[in-house]
Amino acid sequence: MDETITTPARPTLAAVARLAGVSNSTASLAFSGTGPVSDATRDRVLAAAKELNYAGPDPRARSLRRGRSGIVGVVMEERVRDAFHDPIKIAMLDGIAQEIGVIDAGLLILTDAGDTAQRIDDAPMDAVVLIGCSPRLDESVAILRQRGIPLVAIEGDPADDVLTIGQDxxxxxxxxxxxxxxxxxxxxxxxxxxxxxxxxxxxxxxxxxxxxxxxxxxxxxxxxxxxxxxxxxxxxxxxxxxxxxxxxxxxxxxxxxxxxxxxxxxxxxxxxxxxxxxxxxxxxxxxxxxxxxxxxxxxxxxxxxxxxxxxPAVDKGRAAGVAIVDMLDGRTAHPATFTSVFHLGNTTAPPAG
The missing domain is CATH 3.40.50.2300 (Response regulator)
Structure with a gap:
């Protein structure tokens, strides 16, 4: 009787995040070494990775993808520690991390606060997501265009040829x-x-x-x-x-x-x-x-x-992640625009008198 030998599926970053009890973006940042991830959280992520035999982004997969670094950069407008106090930024990062996991890529967080142009200029990245709230968005676009790196902007109005994930x-x-x-x-x-x-x-x-x-x-x-x-x-x-x-x-x-x-x-x-x-x-x-x-x-x-x-901050991040994956795999990427929903709470009322 023939015996079929099956190769176990390679563990994913998402599986590591679930086992460690953290978000996908936190797990990704624990591997990349960027972001305000505590030593205890990083140790928990690495322990989960060891338990699942996950060694981080697969260098063989990167080699097959024309020598890519396996890194997607995210350019934010403030210091990394400040950005992680903003729930919207965290939600968008989680959305991006969910989607780029299919190509086994990790996140690298860059900021435009202070003198970071050199970091954007030489950081090893396959693609970049720009957070469009940044007043320095146009500078980042100009630098990354010179490098020929695929770009996606979340909000902002960077240029006609930069794919944008919009918000109303x-x-x-x-x-x-x-x-x-x-x-x-x-x-x-x-x-x-x-x-x-x-x-x-x-x-x-x-x-x-x-x-x-x-x-x-x-x-x-x-x-x-x-x-x-x-x-x-x-x-x-x-x-x-x-x-x-x-x-x-x-x-x-x-x-x-x-x-x-x-x-x-x-x-x-x-x-x-x-x-x-x-x-x-x-x-x-x-x-x-x-x-x-x-x-x-x-x-x-x-x-x-x-x-x-x-x-819908997570959905915006996911749309940006999908666009990045499509670009890197040679498919046509599509822009998207999201709509906000009005929520009536208890902090508004007719003016006194």
Whole structure:
């Protein structure tokens, strides 16, 4: 009788992540050595890999793929440790990691905070995903084009020939603003993400707006201004609770001109706005309505259920990962645009009086 010998399937990074009890992106970063992965987590991932006989990206597979490095770079707008405080960034990384696992590739995290151009210029990468909130997106595109590396941008408007995974930032922000208008609000202010490459804090003047380079920030501002053309806006240094707190204190400082509602361009910024309101003894939403953007869980926000726009961050990451795999395998990659969903929470109400 003939005996059929079967070769066990090679273990995958996803299997290692499941056994270690971490996300795909965390497991990938544990192997690549980038990202704020603790020693205990890295040891747990490596122990799971050893148990499953997984040795990391297969060098033989890389060789068969025309000498590729087996690395997909992800360029972010802030320091790596700061990025890992943002649930949206983590969700997008998880989505990317899920899809590039089919070609046994790992993630390499790069940032455009500070002097990182040389790292982008010489890092060993087969392809790159650009996070389009970055005000330096155009610089990254120019550098990577010179290297001939396949590019995918999540949001932003890098160039006609760069495949983009889009988000309905303007339309979604218009929906949030219209919700406040329908409630009767007239004095509305905006707490914005970073506007320019220097991430300068402060009021957004017409001159600053004209020089703005962050496409995501500009699109969300445009959506709010479609409904409230004269709404004052304050630029922050990024999506952090502390930045929302600082911006809200600036916008709420004068009781005579204080807005009755604030549109924050992220849920973390919105959490900072709510904290500032509490410090000023303003009730949310009786004295101040607050709207966010993202639809993520923010620790310490209870008993508030934030009114926000829920964006499918994991799906955006997966779409970028699918596009990268298609490019590297010689198939036609396709752009995609995602739609946010309005979530009505308990942080908005008609203005007092």
């Amino acid at each position: 930032n303007r339309d979604a922000s218009r929906i949030a603003a219209q919700h406040l208008a329908d409630l009767g609000h007239e004095r509305v202010a905006i707490v914005a993400l970073s506007l320019d490459r220097d991430r300068t804090r402060g009021p957004i003047t017409p001159e600053r707006l004209a020089r703005g380079t962050s496409n995501t920030t500009l699109a969300r501002l445009a959506g709010a201004h479609d409904v409230f053309p004269d709404a004052p806006a304050y630029a922050t240094r990024g999506s952090f609770v502390e930045e929302g707190l600082r911006a809200a204190h600036a916008l709420l400082a004068d009781p005579a001109s204080r807005p009755t509602a604030i549109i924050a361009q992220s849920d973390l910024l919105a959490a900072g706005v709510i904290r500032a309101a509490e410090e000023l003894e303003l009730a949310v939403p009786a004295d101040l309505s607050v709207v966010g953007f993202d639809g993520v869980r923010v620790d310490g926000l209870w008993p508030y259920d934030l009114t926000t726009l829920v964006q």
